[in-house]
Amino acid sequence: MILNGNQRGGHGDLARHLMKPENEHVEIHEIRGFVSETVAGAFKEAHAISRGTKCTQFLYSLSLSPPAAENVPMKVFEDAIDAVENKLGLSGQPRVVVFHEKQGRRHAHCVWSRIDADTMTAVKLPHTKLKLRDVSRQLFIRHGWRMPDGLVDRSLRNPLNFDRKEWFQAKRTKQDPRDIKGLFQQCWSAADSGKAFKHAMEERGYYLARGDRRAVVALDVHGEIYAVARWVNVKTKDVVARMGDVSALPSMEETQAKIAGLVREKLTGFIDSAASDFAQAAQGIEAKRLAMAERHRADRQALQGAQDDRWTKEAVERGTRFRRGLRGLWDRLTGQAAKLRDQNERETTQAAERDAREKQTLIERQLDERRRLQREIDHTRRLHTKDMALLYRQTSA
Numbered sequence: 001m002i003l004n005g006n007q008r009g010g011h012g013d014l015a016r017h018l019m020k021p022e023n024e025h026v027e028i029h030e031i032r033g034f035v036s037e038t039v040a041g042a043f044k045e046a047h048a049i050s051r052g053t054k055c056t057q058f059l060y061s062l063s064l065s066p067p068a069a070e071n072v073p074m075k076v077f078e079d080a081i082d083a084v085e086n087k088l089g090l091s092g093q094p095r096v097v098v099f100h101e102k103q104g105r106r107h108a109h110c111v112w113s114r115i116d117a118d119t120m121t122a123v124k125l126p127h128t129k130l131k132l133r134d135v136s137r138q139l140f141i142r143h144g145w146r147m148p149d150g151l152v153d154r155s156l157r158n159p160l161n162f163d164r165k166e167w168f169q170a171k172r173t174k175q176d177p178r179d180i181k182g183l184f185q186q187c188w189s190a191a192d193s194g195k196a197f198k199h200a201m202e203e204r205g206y207y208l209a210r211g212d213r214r215a216v217v218a219l220d221v222h223g224e225i226y227a228v229a230r231w232v233n234v235k236t237k238d239v240v241a242r243m244g245d246v247s248a249l250p251s252m253e254e255t256q257a258k259i260a261g262l263v264r265e266k267l268t269g270f271i272d273s274a275a276s277d278f279a280q281a282a283q284g285i286e287a288k289r290l291a292m293a294e295r296h297r298a299d300r301q302a303l304q305g306a307q308d309d310r311w312t313k314e315a316v317e318r319g320t321r322f323r324r325g326l327r328g329l330w331d332r333l334t335g336q337a338a339k340l341r342d343q344n345e346r347e348t349t350q351a352a353e354r355d356a357r358e359k360q361t362l363i364e365r366q367l368d369e370r371r372r373l374q375r376e377i378d379h380t381r382r383l384h385t386k387d388m389a390l391l392y393r394q395t396s397a
Contacts, residue, residue: 001072001080001139002065002148003132005088007057007114007125011043014061018098018109025101029074033094033113042096046113055122058115060090062132064108067145072106080139081110087131089123090114140189141182147190184218184231194243209255210247215240219255221263278384285377292373296366303362307355314351318344 008014018039019026034042043059050058064080066072077099085091094113099106114122140147183204191197198208201218208228211217216228216239229236240246250258321340323331331337 001067001076001136001145003062003080003084003136004065005060005062005084005128005132008059008061009047009056011047011059012040014059014111015040015043018096018100018111023100023102025099027099028096029099029108030095030097032096033092034096039096039098042094043111046094046115049113049115049117049120050122052120053115053122055115058113058122060088060112060114060123060125062110062112064110065105066107068105070143070145072143076139076143077108080135081108083135083138084110084132085112087135088125088128090125093123137182137186141185144189146192147186180226181231181233184226184228185233188232188234191242197242207255207259208243208249209252210249211252215246216243216249217252219252219259221259223256223259225252274384274387278380281380281384285373285380289373289377292370296370299362299366300359303359307358311351311355314347318347 028039031037031039031042034045036042036045046058050056062081062084064077066076081095081097085093085095090112093116096111098109098111100109114125116123137147139145183206184201187197187200187204187206191200201208205221206218206226207220209217209219211225211227215236218226218228218231220226229239232239243249321344322328322337328337331340
């Protein structure tokens, strides 16, 4: 069942759309949570309540379109609406459900008010497309409908189509059995023949074979064996009926040899790309290191130049404190000149300490930056060494 939804205002236009006479049959199935018994009246109530908030898109409108060739009972529509309501967080919100029939097809519309009358806030609806897709996919699987290609989970694709980073990520991550079962059921519901099922499974890294005791099994690229009937959740005779001549399938030994060859070929390509990528990454990091060293030298030279200029300026200022001539003689006789010398010595010492602190602060900041780069360098080397060792080990297995 295809689910399309959106937040919206325009309650008048929506009411007219739902009740438009161009449909051969229009049935108001449910009006819940409103005083009015008409669609237009219910939407007016929702609009009136929304005026107490800043929300302009106070409705959430959903269309539910089952497969064209399927006769879908009312209960299935109702369960689907409830599933969406729970998934989106609209449980208990006022809603209107209308059915349309046209050209021999039946579909439904459900419109919720987003405004919570108790809190006078709008229900937030993040990631609605992804949530609707999840519900839609489960409906196709549950009812055994042929799933459109757009709903098949692209993340469950053939590991042999992964790039190197995705391959290692898949190796580190153990698949949830529920995900595997969902993959088998998706491929089964999306296929209308044994050939189509075989193709769909191979696109996701599972290769069909004749089993010793089970009619049809699937092998993944890691050597695991799955009984198709059990994982699809159908009877063995149904799998045989769809596959046709099961004896035409390769044996498990033949399939294992085929998979091993495909994996070996893929991993050999990974070795070449890993070496190339590491050389490129190392070149980039080395360029970054050289640029950093040059920048650090320039910063230190700039600091030294600024400190030299300041030191000269301060030394001149300290020198001007001594008076000349008779006044200078008087200062020496009264001890004032000695006090100035002591003051200048203290300030000179303090200035030297200040300059040393500034230089040390700059050095420490630069060392910290350089250490971060070194960690990046070490991490890149370790990761490359680890990946190459694993690739060589798997290739020779």
